[in-house]
Amino acid sequence: MSQGYSRRDFLKVSSVAGAGLIIGVVLPYKHRLVAAGLVDQTFDPNVWISIHPDNTITIFAAKSEMGQHIRTSLPMIVAEELEADWSQVRVAQADAHPDKYGSQGTGGSGSIRRSFTRLRKAGAAGREMLIQAAANKWNVSPKNCRAESGTVIHLSTGNSFTFGELVETASELQVPENPVLKNPKDFKLIGNAMPGLDTPSRVSGAAIFGVDVQVPDMVYATVLRCPTFGGKIKSFNRKKAMKINGVLDVYEIDEGVAVVGKNTWAVIKGQRALEPKWDHGDFLSWDSTRIKNMMEEKSTGKAVIAREDGDLTSLNGDEKIEVQYEVPFTSHATMEPMNCVAHVKKNSCEIWAPTQSPQRVQTTAANALGIDTKDVIVHITMLGGGFGRRLWADFVTDAIQVSQKSKKPVKLMWTREDDMGHDFFRPTSIHKLSATLSNQHELTSWTHRVIAPSISGQMAPERFKDGQLDRSAVNGASNIPYDISNVLVDYIMANTRVPVGWWRSVYNSQNAFANEGFIDELAQKSGIDPYQFRLNLLKNAPRHLGVLRLAAEKANWGKKMAKRQGMGIALHESFGSWAAHVIEVTVTKKGELSIDKIVAAVDCGLVVNPDGVKAQMESAIVYGLTSALKGLITIEKGAVAQSNFHEFELLRIDEMPEVEVYIVKSAEPPGGAGEPGLPPVAPAVTNAIFAAIGKRIRSLPIKLKDLKV
Amino acid sequence: MPKFTLRINKKTHRIDIDADTPLLWVLRDELGYTGTKYGCGRGLCGACTIHVDGEATRSCMTAVDNVDGAEITTIEGLSIDNSHPIQKSWISEEVSQCGYCQPGQIMTAAALLDRNADPDDEDIDSAMKMNLCRCGTYDRIRKAIHLAAKEQK
Ligand code: FES
Ligand code: FES
Numbered sequence: 005m006s007q008g009y010s011r012r013d014f015l016k017v018s019s020v021a022g023a024g025l026i027i028g029v030v031l032p033y034k035h036r037l038v039a040a041g042l043v044d045q046t047f048d049p050n051v052w053i054s055i056h057p058d059n060t061i062t063i064f065a066a067k068s069e070m071g072q073h074i075r076t077s078l079p080m081i082v083a084e085e086l087e088a089d090w091s092q093v094r095v096a097q098a099d100a101h102p103d104k105y106g107s108q109g110t111g112g113s114g115s116i117r118r119s120f121t122r123l124r125k126a127g128a129a130g131r132e133m134l135i136q137a138a139a140n141k142w143n144v145s146p147k148n149c150r151a152e153s154g155t156v157i158h159l160s161t162g163n164s165f166t167f168g169e170l171v172e173t174a175s176e177l178q179v180p181e182n183p184v185l186k187n188p189k190d191f192k193l194i195g196n197a198m199p200g201l202d203t204p205s206r207v208s209g210a211a212i213f214g215v216d217v218q219v220p221d222m223v224y225a226t227v228l229r230c231p232t233f234g235g236k237i238k239s240f241n242r243k244k245a246m247k248i249n250g251v252l253d254v255y256e257i258d259e260g261v262a263v264v265g266k267n268t269w270a271v272i273k274g275q276r277a278l279e280p281k282w283d284h285g286d287f288l289s290w291d292s293t294r295i296k297n298m299m300e301e302k303s304t305g306k307a308v309i310a311r312e313d314g315d316l317t318s319l320n321g322d323e324k325i326e327v328q329y330e331v332p333f334t335s336h337a338t339m340e341p342m343n344c345v346a347h348v349k350k351n352s353c354e355i356w357a358p359t360q361s362p363q364r365v366q367t368t369a370a371n372a373l374g375i376d377t378k379d380v381i382v383h384i385t386m387l388g389g390g391f392g393r394r395l396w397a398d399f400v401t402d403a404i405q406v407s408q409k410s411k412k413p414v415k416l417m418w419t420r421e422d423d424m425g426h427d428f429f430r431p432t433s434i435h436k437l438s439a440t441l442s443n444q445h446e447l448t449s450w451t452h453r454v455i456a457p458s459i460s461g462q463m464a465p466e467r468f469k470d471g472q473l474d475r476s477a478v479n480g481a482s483n484i485p486y487d488i489s490n491v492l493v494d495y496i497m498a499n500t501r502v503p504v505g506w507w508r509s510v511y512n513s514q515n516a517f518a519n520e521g522f523i524d525e526l527a528q529k530s531g532i533d534p535y536q537f538r539l540n541l542l543k544n545a546p547r548h549l550g551v552l553r554l555a556a557e558k559a560n561w562g563k564k565m566a567k568r569q570g571m572g573i574a575l576h577e578s579f580g581s582w583a584a585h586v587i588e589v590t591v592t593k594k595g596e597l598s599i600d601k602i603v604a605a606v607d608c609g610l611v612v613n614p615d616g617v618k619a620q621m622e623s624a625i626v627y628g629l630t631s632a633l634k635g636l637i638t639i640e641k642g643a644v645a646q647s648n649f650h651e652f653e654l655l656r657i658d659e660m661p662e663v664e665v666y667i668v669k670s671a672e673p674p675g676g677a678g679e680p681g682l683p684p685v686a687p688a689v690t691n692a693i694f695a696a697i698g699k700r701i702r703s704l705p706i707k708l709k710d711l712k713v
Numbered sequence: 714m715p716k717f718t719l720r721i722n723k724k725t726h727r728i729d730i731d732a733d734t735p736l737l738w739v740l741r742d743e744l745g746y747t748g749t750k751y752g753c754g755r756g757l758c759g760a761c762t763i764h765v766d767g768e769a770t771r772s773c774m775t776a777v778d779n780v781d782g783a784e785i786t787t788i789e790g791l792s793i794d795n796s797h798p799i800q801k802s803w804i805s806e807e808v809s810q811c812g813y814c815q816p817g818q819i820m821t822a823a824a825l826l827d828r829n830a831d832p833d834d835e836d837i838d839s840a841m842k843m844n845l846c847r848c849g850t851y852d853r854i855r856k857a858i859h860l861a862a863k864e865q866k
Contacts, residue, residue: 069811071809071811071812071848072810073810199804199807200809202809202812203807203809205812206809206812206815207795207804207809207812207815207819208748208788208795209746209747209748209749209787209789209816210748212747213813215747215750215751216747249731250731267734267738267742267743268738268742268751269738269742272754338813339750339752339758339760339811339813339814339846339848340750340813341751341752386812387811388750388811388812388814389811389813389848391847419754420752420753420754420755615807619807619810619850619853622852623810623848623849623850624849625849626846626848626849626851627847627848627849648753648754648755648757649753649757649758649845650755654845654847656842656843656845656851657837657841657842657851657855658839660851662852
């Protein structure tokens with residue numbers, strides 16, 4: 005530690021400097037650090053980019069990778085503006101930091117749309133500095149230089165420097181505050197299907213997920229929770245569990261009974277040996293039927309208004325149609341169950357977590373241990389699926405408590421059964437809808453009452469104690485796009501003990517099912533083709549129209565279908581994007597349903613990685629099909645009735661329809677891609693079933709329905 | 714504790730462990746082959762699929778004492794450089810999303826291709842339908858298997 009600079013000082017300096025958007029790296033310090041041999045000479049124009057003398061470029065991804073190829077798309081944006089050659093780009097995962105990277109939360113289909121401009125600026129700043137550095141070296145005007153494929157070229161002479169050769173000179177320059185962004189028509193990477201940077205490691209088995217982390221001296225742990233929500237442990241057979249070979253310790257933590265051992269199998273067996281007795285608490289008398297009855301009872305009570313247009317009282321002469329749609333609880337069921345590796349040390353803590361919420365993990369640990377967030381290091385691993393589940397940090401709390409108590413680094417593993425029983429489930433919901441049709445088949449009014457548990461209400465019970473409007477719960481309901489003069493959308497909160505959370509597309513999945521099913525019914529009532537009926541009502545909604553038309557065209561809407569086959573259509577806007585699906589189904593005489601084909605259209609503005617968008621649409625479609633067809637969570641005796649994949653069924657390859665995805669060409673700002681493809685799936689399926697056999701389905705999952713006709 | 718001799722990816726490992734320990738945990742916790750994944754622990758998802766004497770096998774349901782001396786291949790041993798035809802087609806079709814189920818998918822597909830050089834859609838369905846993928850990569854899995862079969866010819 006010569007010259008009195010420690011690595012800690014350096015980190016302090018860079019994190020203070022990192023608070024801004026594009027940091028002016030504190031160059032004098034950096035120089036001395038390099039001179040002192042404390043850090044390697046690199047060119048780091050900001051927190052996102054590090055260019056090395058060997059001409060490789062590290063780009064930091066501050067969003068979590070859970071299958072959306074974000075660790076490819078984000079670097080593409082930076083590399084585009086930097087004029088890097090894709091082959092020199094490496095991606096590195098940013099550890100959690102309170103403010104260095106802005107929000108590291110990965111959700112709401114927001115990673116690209118919320119960082120697009122910022123990352124472009126970061127890349128552009130680097131590019132301008134590299135050009136200036138080359139110009140300085142040649143002693144020419146930067147106007148006469150251009151960056152291209154990882155080099156800076158002097159236009160008049162054709163001389164060039166690689167970026168790597170400019171590292172030292174560029175490091176001495178000031179960071180430009182307003183770098184000039186490229187004209188999108190000059191994009192070379194953005195808009196092209198780039199191979200995923202993580203693809204090889206996912207195919208070789210080398211990718212490190214949370215469950216794969218190994219640290220020296222690590223022990224393993226499971227935590228058994230009370231199956232009944234709100235219940236507590238009364239007693240357990242510690243002796244019996246301790247007898248299992250490899251079990252090191254058994255004790256209570258906040259959420260249940262921890263079994264600590266030398267390997268995963270020991271702690272699983274230890275957990276099975278616990279013979280727990282529970283104090284189940286008052287939720288024991290609850291089940292799905294009682295929850296539904298409670299919601300029905302509430303449905304006639306006081307509602308809070310989310311949207312009110314026109315006047316519903318003046319429509320006496322029109323024909324009124326009333327229906328009810330219902331959606332059950334469902335589970336995230338990420339293929340990688342919840343897990344976390346934590347090492348609580350004296351005044352600090354190191355965590356390796358598959359998390360969508362690095363900063364929540366950091367503050368959760370800091371609060372639990374009474375230490376500063378800066379003393380909590382959080383490394384983000386690959387996530388074996390997220391879908392909203394990993395925005396929570398409950399599994400991190402388990403790991404911290406066990407590591408603290410056992411004074412060792414610990415790998416906390418939830419079994420599949422733990423995971424399925426203790427999710428934050430997609431809220432169940434009831435939708436009461438009504439509409440009036442004039443005798444010219446004009447849709448004159450629309451009402452939609454959403455009765456559902458509130459995620460916000462669960463998180464902030466005080467703030468929502470009088471059933472205040474949870475805006476999120478009416479997402480997709482209050483903003484129906486159809487041109488109707490009289491609209492009323494309202495909400496009734498109906499909370500239960502069942503934990504609820506953000507499940508891929510959040511409340512859009514329930515509300516789109518209700519909207520798009522009901523609009524189809526109204527088309528049928530009016531005797532108008534459901535596609536045409538929607539077109540008529542979307543005259544002022546160009547982007548809705550765009551995806552609807554594209555899907556219908558590509559699917560050859562209206563083509564002749566065989567008997568017992570049908571085509572259904574649905575659309576929905578969410579997370580800044582628009583999606584429409586046309587789904588073809590067959591229902592056999594015996595009532596067996598097959599999904600034959602799905603044609604999907606999406607408008608998500610300017611597209612960074614088209615194959616990534618396509619893959620996300622395919623993925624959202626399968627996720628949506630699973631929940632429409634079968635993925636059902638029910639409550640019995642205050643607990644989840646399903647324990648593993650034999651009871652909570654996922655779609656399988658033999659049920660997989662052919663999927664075609666079409667992307668609307670657009671220069672609008674980027675929208676989301678991970679979720680928007682999901683909401684239209686369920687209604688397009690039920691609308692197709694109606695077209696095939698004339699049976700209207702208003703509650704999910706479809707597997708519980710008798711389709712024999 | 715009993716001793717077992719395991720032949721994994723052409724290497725021999727001697728290991729002392731409880732006889733009922735599923736091979737999955739031996740691979741992952743004891744020997745560091747973490748490419749093989751845990752998804753359900755009950756033979757329901759296929760994430761833990763490996764080859765035992767060339768057969769696709771659920772390592773979560775295979776106690777270590779059943780495979781003493783058998784030839785075991787994990788995803789790490791399928792090739793050292795992603796050069797197996799299935800791995801190559803998986804890369805070119807960009808099959809993986811989160812990737813968690815993929816070692817199991819790949820091992821199942823590789824075993825299918827070993828016994829059936831030109832599987833049709835029905836063969837693929839029946840071989841692959843016990844491998845779950847929550848990210849929904851099924852369409853690409855099908856395409857990648859067809860591609861690998863074609864390339865192999
Ligand atoms: S973990 Fe073995 S089949 Fe699921
Ligand atoms: S790729 Fe994520 S579970 Fe299959």
